[in-house]
Amino acid sequence: MGQKYQYYLLPKEGSISLHQFHALKFLEQKKSCTPSEIAKQFNITLGAVTGFVDRLYKQNLITRERSEQDRRLVVIELSEEGKNQLGNFEKKLFEVHQQIKEKLGEKEIELLNQHLARYQQVLLEIIED
DSSP: OOHHHHHHHSOSTTOOOHHHHHHHHHHHHHSEEOHHHHHHHHTOOHHHHHHHHHHHHHTTSEEEEEOSSOTTOEEEEEOHHHHHHHHHHHHHHHHHHHHHHHHHOHHHHHHHHHHHHHHHHHHHHHHHO
8 A cells, every 4th residue: 555545544643554554453353462463463573563562552542461361471452542543544444445436437346356356366376386
């Protein structure tokens, strides 16, 4: 996703990166997890996770607490503000998709879907080789 597109969808003040958005979606689905789980899920270093988790925490989008079972582990959860931001992002994304559908029309969307399906097929063939 291009930089301009990303920032069009996200609030200017206190905006989040695409990686942060995906981490918030992951947290929404899992309810809670550790930084190591995020690193494994997205195939990134723990250092990278620590950096953007710190930013999410400073923006009040997540909570961090020590695990009661193992005090060495930090458990991350989506905060209420994080849930609100995620909802706002998804609403904005839906609105943008609606505008695209209106401007393209059914025939162009059908053609686009066919091209994307073919693109995906070729990509999978390349990956499997």
